[in-house]
Amino acid sequence: xxxxxxxxxxxxxxxxxxxxxxxxxxxxxxxxxxxxxxxxxxxxxxxxxxxxxxxxxxxxxxxxxxxxxxxxxxxxxxxxxxxxxxxxxxxxxxxxxxxxxxxxxxxxxxxxxxxxxxxxxxxxxxxxxxxxxxxxxxxxxxxxxxxxxxxxxxxxxxxxxxxxxxxxxxxxxxxxxxxxxxxxxxxxxxxxxxxxxxxxxxxxxxxxxxxxxxxxxxxxxxxxxxxxxxxxxxxxxxxxxxxxxxxxxxxxxxxxxxxxxxxxxxxxxxxxxxxxxxxxxxxxx
Numbered sequence: 291x292x293x294x295x296x297x298x299x300x301x302x303x304x305x306x307x308x309x310x311x312x313x314x315x316x317x318x319x320x321x322x323x324x325x326x327x328x329x330x331x332x333x334x335x336x337x338x339x340x341x342x343x344x345x346x347x348x349x350x351x352x353x354x355x356x357x358x359x360x361x362x363x364x365x366x367x368x369x370x371x372x373x374x375x376x377x378x379x380x381x382x383x384x385x386x387x388x389x390x391x392x393x394x395x396x397x398x399x400x401x402x403x404x405x406x407x408x409x410x411x412x413x414x415x416x417x418x419x420x421x422x423x424x425x426x427x428x429x430x431x432x433x434x435x436x437x438x439x440x441x442x443x444x445x446x447x448x449x450x451x452x453x454x455x456x457x458x459x460x461x462x463x464x465x466x467x468x469x470x471x472x473x474x475x476x477x478x479x480x481x482x483x484x485x486x487x488x489x490x491x492x493x494x495x496x497x498x499x500x501x502x503x504x505x506x507x508x509x510x511x512x513x514x515x516x517x518x519x520x521x522x523x524x525x526x527x528x529x530x531x532x533x534x535x536x537x538x539x540x541x542x543x544x545x546x547x548x549x550x551x552x553x554x555x556x557x558x559x560x561x562x563x564x565x566x567x568x569x570x571x572x573x574x575x
Contacts, residue, residue, distance in 0.1 A: 336560045339553075342435050345489060346550065349496040357504050366497070368471035371397055371454045372447070373423055373498045378403040380422020385410035397454055402505075416523045417538055420502035424542035428549030430495030433488075435553030437568040440488035441479070447494065448475050483568040485561070499546040506535035 334340055356366050374397050382392045382405050390410025397403040407415070430447075433439035451472045455465060478487035506520060520538065521531040559567070 334554060336558055338559060338561050338564060339435065339557075342488075342492065342553070343550070345492055346431065346496055349493055350500065353493075353497050353500070354504065364467070368451070368467040369494055369497050371468060372451055372471070372494065373427075373501045374398075374403040375450060375454045376423040376426045376498055377419040377501065378405045380418040380420070380425075381405040381415050382407065383422070384415045384418035388414050390415070412523075412526060416519050416526075417534075419519050420506070420538045421541060421545075423498050423501050424545045427495045427498030427501070427542075428545040430491050431499060431546060431549035432495075432553045432556070434492035434495055435488070435557040436559065437484050437488050437564045438571045439557070440491040441484055441568070441572055444475050444479075444487055444491060447491070448472055451475070480574045483565045484574060485565065485568075495549065496546075499542060499549065502542040503539045506539055 334343065353366070356363055375395075378395050378397065382395060385392055385405070385407040388409075388411040391408045393406040393408060395403065395405050405419075430443060433443045451468055455468060474490060475487070478484060478490050481487070506518070518531065518535075520535040523534050524531040557564075
């Protein structure tokens with residue numbers, strides 16, 4: 291087989307990602323629709339929902355601390371690589387949808403990522419990085435309310451983790467931590483019929499949802515980086531980078547809230563009901 295160029299691989303991946311998301315999205319929607327049609331309010335009625343909300347709040351605090359503490363922040367590297375990948379996928383997919391072409395994507399847990407593209411509408415592609423990763427995070431939070439939904443989305447996550455090795459910086463620490471993260475996903479399938487899996491999905495979802503908030507704060511307030519998406523957007527379309535950063539951060543928080551509300555509405559099942567459903571969908575033990 292002839293070697294596949296990075297440009298062609300990026301195009302193939304984007305098309306494949308769209309197809310995978312469509313398939314996974316349809317299955318998650320089917321699972322969610324079984325209960326949401328009978329819901330008349332957004333009250334938190336099950337212990338499962340209460341625990342999930344508590345875990346989300348805990349994750350926000352833990353990730354915020356780990357993000358900024360030296361020496362322990364490396365523990366976030368595999369998840370940060372994945373979230374950076376989501377960010378770059380947002381740029382890439384919107385570039386293709388607006389008539390552009392993706393030349394290459396590169397990822398680095400220290401410096402972030404970069405998507406080299408030709409064409410496309412920058413008014414859409416520039417904010418699509420942060421907003422795209424936030425939207426993906428909201429979807430992960432939504433699926434994290436249910437074991438079966440988490441199983442479905444974890445398959446896509448596992449593939450995305452492995453694909454970050456293609457574009458990511460290939461140092462031993464990055465490779466090791468990403469493989470450990472994939473191992474964590476796989477191992478979680480075997481914890482109480484994948485009960486642990488949804489908490490891993492929730493962790494990635496929270497981190498992806500709030501990535502724009504933490505990264506914009508880091509770039510525009512703490513380090514004042516001049517090459518951030520918000521800075522480039524401000525130079526081209528007016529306003530200040532801080533202003534656009536705040537707007538995108540608010541939208542990201544709204545996405546997170548929407549994911550939580552949708553999860554509460556769609557997945558009211560108890561722990562026992564979810565475990566029973568999981569036994570009949572790609573059962574483990």
